[in-house]
Amino acid sequence: MTLSQFEARASSVLQNVDLQHSYRDAMDYLVERRQQQFNDPDEWYTLRKIGSSIKTKALSRLPELLLQLEATLNNNGIQVHWAETPDEANQIILQLIKETTASTPPDAHAPVVKGKTMVSEEIHLNQFLTQQGIPCLETDMGEFIVQLANETPSHIIMPAIHKSKADIAQLFKSHVSGQYQDDVDTLIQQARQHLRQRFQKATVGISGVNFAVAETGTIVLVENEGNGRMCTTLPQTHIALMGIEKVIASLTELPPLLSLLTRSATGQSITTYINMISGPRSAEEKDGPEQVHVILLDNGRSRLWEDPTFRDVLRCIRCGACMNHCPVYARVGGHTYGTTYPGPIGKILAPQLETQSSASELPFASSLCGACGEVCPVKIPIPQLLLRWRQEATGQYRSYHGSHFSATHNQPTPITGQRYSRWEHLIWKTWSWLNCHPMLYHFMTYLVTKCRVLLPRRLSGWTSYRASLVPASNTLHQRLKTHQRHTTSSKKQA
């Protein structure tokens, strides 16, 4: 049997003892921090109910709120751009950079600076700008490390969680300081020095958006390092990238969501910085960007939105708690998924947002333990959505329910049929037939118990980690028949 790319990457991480420890220790730390924040079950129950309902309500009014947001942002002097695809978003950004830097094109000393934004990963912005000859510098510490290593984030909150201190010291030696030393504080100081010089010269800053408030035209950005504030205030032009699901109705809805986000993500009561941006520099202000642009990205979100079940995914506030608590993520790590968003939330987003073929396999790579759904601050029923993707993959969801999912769209859902195997379908048909005919079931289980010594000792996959399965000498049905405890429903009915 050939391994898929996902399985091959998983195997390689599972054999890497150091990496296993890095992930496990980091996840344990984050789980513990979150646990300390939510040690009152009643408060947790109430707060997540509020958070979930705010997002649910906002999604039910999504088209209306987005138009309101556009109007209020415009009113505040912020320019709004709509992008349906990653390519459209990249082109808009390129155009804005060109307009701002027409006289002095960005170079390595005055690059485009970028705060942490997963949407920029989703559209592969760094790669795109590099191809255009525009250097784009990551300024979040984790993202900076990942960029030095020419990698992608392995976690949405802790992008460099897979890197050891020694790895980072080596990277800094090669790219930043020229000398190897592994004192964490010194490394951070070196990075700050390095970044500060670029901040001062940068003319374009790019950021993400955690929440956008439709009522007031405010974009909210949560961070701990201050680099986000640098990116959004120092350069002449600030470009904020957001998925369309980030909009909420009013400012009063912000505090519960912020509380859920920071406590779930890093176990902090509140982050060091919360930036609320409501316009470019006004005439009397001494600092701030001259232009602020917001790019609203769809990239598959409106298709999720149109499906009543999948709409729940769009409640996600990107806290990462589901990956921190996922026993699969803790073992295989973020890169194994091969998607922008790893872990449980990535498994349900990827089939719709990504084009990689591995996306169709991911919903199956779960024991459905439910830890993700249990900690989700906005109550996304992740296990249930994994099941739905599995049914989409085998084509059974459509054959039973019809499809409101893609019937309204011409393009096919990427996942359909990719995991469908005629062989597997046949196995389940046989299994079903057997279990629907009790006499046959009894006969087969009788055979299995009587021939148990003849059963294969090795069962691919199972026996690599476990002793072989040995059935009992008599089934429960057989034993109860002997002891006359068996009843038949047909007798009762007669």
Place this chain on the structure above:
Amino acid sequence: MTSINNIYLYGTCTIDLFFPEAGIDAITLFEAHRIQVHFPSEQTCCGQPAYTSGYPEQARQVALSQLAAFPENWPIVVLSGSCAGMMKHHYQHLFPEDHPQHIQARQFSQRIIEFSEFLHHHLKITLTDYGQPVQVALHTACSARREMATLQSSQQLLSQLNNVSVVSPPYEEECCGFGGTFSVKFSNISGAMVNDKCSALEAVNIQHLISADCACLLNINGCLAKRQKTSLQGEHIASFLRHRCLPNKPYP
């Protein structure tokens, strides 16, 4: 003592084939409390394996045959948290409102009670411990913990046993890695999970491993046996309780 006189026992296919003693022990416990146990011979599987594999149509066929096998309006006591979870919470997805069997399925689901929950909440059983002092670990299946919330019932039952102290192994809340076909489709990840589960169990001093879910036990026992670091093998909570509380009662 409550006025429950008749119950159906749902054995589950795993217990039928691999842990039949657990079924016998459960019946012994019930009968000692003057409950008449009915075990319909038409019961096979709850349909969960196909359902979680993305084949709801095949799961629905099997579920239909189960709906027909328990005609009287008695509680259906299930010897596994995850099978109980399937029948209590997921049949509604297999038989949505527009399905002809929707109401029948909903009534069926309402009669589903997990074994330890039945003993603790419905039967309000009083247990007397006749066994020697032992240390045990309780493995709770993910669905019992998160979907059925029956962890407390199992804990309460064990806390009634004077000579039994319950030890918490590291990462007690973490999944054992079974997950149905996940254990075969992603055997390397599942294998890593069950190996970690076993090393956590080996690290604590326990004489018994108890669970109310035999699918997890199939997984964990298989791995414990393969590792050969301990002779420990998990047992169903029904078997453990019967041996502790009814040591002299013969098998029915």
